Amino acid sequence: MEGGQSNWSNDQVASSETIVSGEQDFDEDELKMLLAWLCTAWLHRSMHMTERIRDNVLTGPQWVSELLHGHSDRVYEAFRMEGHVFLNLCGLLKSRGWLADSRYVRVDEQVAMFLLMICHKNSNRALCERFQRSGETVSKYFAAVLKAVLKLAKEIIVPPSFDVVLEEIRIDPKFNRYFKGCVGAIDGTHIHATVPEHMQPRFRGRKGTTTQNVLCKYYAVDSGYASSPGFLTPFKGERYHIPEFRRSGGPTTAKELFNHRHSSLRNIIERSFAALKNRFFVLRQMPPFKFEKQTHIVIACCAIHNYIIEQDRMDKCLSIYGDPDYVCEPTEHGTDDVVTTEEGTEMNIIRKRIANKMARDNHMPEIP
Incomplete structure (x- = not known):
């Protein structure tokens, strides 16, 4: 056949003619079976031609x-x-x-x-x-x-230094009087994953947490985290997200004012996650790799994202989500604001102290 290697040699054809001519002693049924086998073999060979499949001229x-x-x-x-x-x-x-x-x-x-x-x-x-x-x-x-x-x-991928005041806090008067002990913001984001059925319960509605005992240093976290050492949460039961204030007016109480500033401070981490997931589609729809490989891909995406930030401050993706006025829609899942330790109680005292300082500076009633 054209383009293939399926044509038989003259010797093969001759041998088959010899068989059909009767020089071999076959009865009629055996001859029919042999001819059927020869036809099947010829058809199989003609359907399996050697041909390159990757033939694009642009390698x-x-x-x-x-x-x-x-x-x-x-x-x-x-x-x-x-x-x-x-x-x-x-x-x-x-x-x-x-x-x-x-x-x-x-x-x-x-x-x-x-x-x-x-x-x-x-x-x-x-x-x-x-x-x-x-x-x-x-x-x-x-x-x-x-x-x-x-x-x-x-x-x-390294944690921030506890001895350095973040630039966003240092240069912004809305933050520098109140959040000098903040070393960063923590948030949770949902990454699509293909998880074996026996492992699924441990991932439903959960956020990762870190246990650190950091005296007078803390992370700004949302209400998805319980009040615990090193984690400064907002006031529960009060308006918190920026879109809420934009729709219904600015803060009117010390707790709402604290929540508004706290949310504005944390907006950077929410925008960071938005930029990360916009850059890497795999974080929105993970292929069905083994679970360990899926977790490695998430880490790899974060590493490459950080590398791009170091190499290109004008990166287009960062420019979109780098605007402080860009507000991401809330995705958190609330938890009960339960205090179970003395250190957790101390964080609530710090939160109240900051809120009352804001209230005094803005001529609002303080929290009793």
């Missing part, structure tokens, strides 16, 4: 090169980062020895495969077509880049 390396030398918007749409950030990331992973060019696949193509998966949730099959590689090759290098980025995460 993976050529596509990456064209992208990097083309319009900058194309690079950002594909990798969710500018071209120079992409090249710097590839260079860093390579210089540290975490990734290396293989015989057929360079580091930039390996990282490109990984980014297309987590930024756009491209399937393995779609990546095979885009890079003209086999499914095994795509999976191999996705795992390699994930492992490399997890090593980067250990260096780039």
Whole structure:
């Protein structure tokens, strides 16, 4: 047949003619069975021609090169980062020895495969077509880049220094008189995950918490967290979210004023999560990997996000969500504001003290 290797040799044809001619001693039923087998074998062979499936003229390396030398918007749409950030990331992973060019696949193509998966949730099959590689090759290098980025995460995901007053607090008069002990904000966000049935109950309606005993230093957290050491929560049962105040007027009591300032301070972490999930589609719809791999992908997304922040302060995604007036809709799940320890009681005393200071500065009645 044309384009294949299914034509039989002259010797094969001759041997079959010899059988049919009667030189071999077969009865009629045996001859029919033999002819049926020959027809089946010929049909099977004709249907399995050797033919390349990855025949796109634009190979993976050529596509990456064209992208990097083309319009900058194309690079950002594909990798969710500018071209120079992409090249710097590839260079860093390579210089540290975490990734290396293989015989057929360079580091930039390996990282490109990984980014297309987590930024756009491209399937393995779609990546095979885009890079003209086999499914095994795509999976191999996705795992390699994930492992490399997890090593980067250990260096780039670090807690804030307890000795430094945050710039957002230091330069803003709404905050610097009241929240000098705040070392950061903590929030929870829901990441879609495919969890085995026996593990699902532990994840329903829960937020991660950290147990730290930090004297006079604290994180600003929402009402999804219980009042406990190192966690400054808002007043329960009072207006809290910025959209509520925009719809029905400004704060009228000391508790509402505290909640309004507390919510404004925490708005940065909510905007950070919004930027993170906007950059990486995989955080909105996780593929059905093993659960451990899913958690590693979340960490890798955070690491790359932090790297982009370091490399490009003018990043487009950060520009959208970096505006302090941009307010994200609340997604938290409230819990009872239960105080179970002396330290938790101390945090409530600190909260009341801050609220009353705000009240005095704004000529409002103090909390008794």
